[in-house]
Amino acid sequence: xxxxxxxxLVLGIETSCDETGVGLVRGHTLLADALxxxxxxxxxxxxxVPEVASRAHLQAMVPTVHRALAQAGVRLADVDAIAVxxxxxxxxALMVGLAAAKAYALAVDKPLFGVNHLAAHVAxxxxxxxxxxxxxxxxxxxxxxxxxxxxxxxxxxxxxxGRTLDDAAGEAFDKxxxxxxxxxxxxxxxxxxxxxxxxxAIVFPRGLSTPRDLATxxxxxxxxxxxTAVARWVEARRRDGQDVPVADVAAAFQExxxxxxxxxxxxxxxxxxxGHLVLGGGVAANSRLRAVxxxxxxxxxxxLRVPSPRLCTDNGAMVAALGAQMLARxxxxxxxxxxxxxxxxxxxxxxxxxxx
Ligand code: KG4
Ligand code: ZN
Numbered sequence: 001x002x003x004x005x006x007x008x009l010v011l012g013i014e015t016s017c018d019e020t021g022v023g024l025v026r027g028h029t030l031l032a033d034a035l036x037x038x039x040x041x042x043x044x045x046x047x048x049v050p051e052v053a054s055r056a057h058l059q060a061m062v063p064t065v066h067r068a069l070a071q072a073g074v075r076l077a078d079v080d081a082i083a084v085x086x087x088x089x090x091x092x093a094l095m096v097g098l099a100a101a102k103a104y105a106l107a108v109d110k111p112l113f114g115v116n117h118l119a120a121h122v123a124x125x126x127x128x129x130x131x132x133x134x135x136x137x138x139x140x141x142x143x144x145x146x147x148x149x150x151x152x153x154x155x156x157x158x159x160x161x162g163r164t165l166d167d168a169a170g171e172a173f174d175k176x177x178x179x180x181x182x183x184x185x186x187x188x189x190x191x192x193x194x195x196x197x198x199x200x201a202i203v204f205p206r207g208l209s210t211p212r213d214l215a216t217x218x219x220x221x222x223x224x225x226x227x228t229a230v231a232r233w234v235e236a237r238r239r240d241g242q243d244v245p246v247a248d249v250a251a252a253f254q255e256x257x258x259x260x261x262x263x264x265x266x267x268x269x270x271x272x273x274x275g276h277l278v279l280g281g282g283v284a285a286n287s288r289l290r291a292v293x294x295x296x297x298x299x300x301x302x303x304l305r306v307p308s309p310r311l312c313t314d315n316g317a318m319v320a321a322l323g324a325q326m327l328a329r330x331x332x333x334x335x336x337x338x339x340x341x342x343x344x345x346x347x348x349x350x351x352x353x354x355x356x
Pocket of ligand 2 (some may be wrong): 117121142143281282313314
């Protein structure tokens with residue numbers, strides 16, 4: 001341990017997409033959260049270009065680690081464990097982070113925890129609101145995933161109650177932003193445009209919400225029909241030579257997403273008898289989602305926990321937070337041959353490595 005009586009110090013590295021994130025956490029305390037983003041290099045393509053992201057991670061890795069250490073006022077030798085995103089994410093991008101984490105773990109002779117990115121999105125809440133209640137329900141909404149999770153133990157026991165059958169919520173925000181001629185990634189731009197709009201100006205479809213859908217896909221989501229409905233509506237206006245009311249379309253689309261996400265999350269809490277809901281992932285930064293979730297949870301007697309917006313989008317602190325929890329619970333570290341797994345399932349919170 002770095003200092004007698006202190007909780008262990010964990011360095012977390014995140015490179016699953018376009019953010020190089022390095023965080024330092026001691027127990028539940030956030031000490032540093034350094035971020036380098038390649039988002040501007042992808043913006044003109046309207047989506048993340050994997051090769052460009054991998055190269056940017058390579059360039060940013062060492063400087064970002066140094067920045068995090070300086071922010072926290074610690075040395076690499078003080079670190080008690082290294083945590084890193086092992087998956088899911090872009091394979092090449094993950095490999096850069098994992099290779100760096102292994103090198104750091106070897107250099108300081110400390111354990112390595114290759115962790116699941118999605119579980120890290122849930123674990124990060126502990127940095128602001130203390131230990132997670134067990135069990136908790138989590139609504140995980142990011143650019144690649146939209147799931148309802150039953151979290152019995154964020155270091156070992158996470159099960160999926162439902163997931164999106166097609167697009168993730170964040171992906172829908174990104175695609176609708178493109179249709180409306182807004183920037184990338186779309187979520188923050190759509191949110192900003194929606195502030196001036198009327199959410200009831202247009203009624204867009206709520207996916208998998210009819211009684212029949214609820215019988216077969218009670219906890220699942222679908223956003224591709226919504227995305228297509230928005231695109232068709234906008235095309236029809238343009239075809240007729242009419243202006244597109246961007247703010248109204250953004251507000252009505254956002255309302256449809258938020259309505260379904262919050263309704264289904266509350267239903268899942270009721271069905272499982274779980275009294276705590278945690279939001280996680282980039283879309284959880286959305287202020288309308290946060291507000292509606294708060295109102296509906298209050299109404300249903302559910303305690304809502306939401307990390308601050310900066311900790312909802314990808315960052316290294318969330319990986320360090322989950323790593324710190326792994327150490328605290330005495331979990332067996334990953335082996336140094338732990339692979340990057342671009343489609344790591346949420347049921348696997350920790351990468352073991354090796355064949356056995
Ligand atoms: O968790 P995240 O940073 O990366 C992934 O793991 O995918 O999530 C990124 C996604 C993007 O699709 C982005 O548009 C969305 O989160 N997002 C938002 C907001 N901020 C980011 N969506 C809606 N409202 C926001 N304020
Ligand atoms: Zn993420």
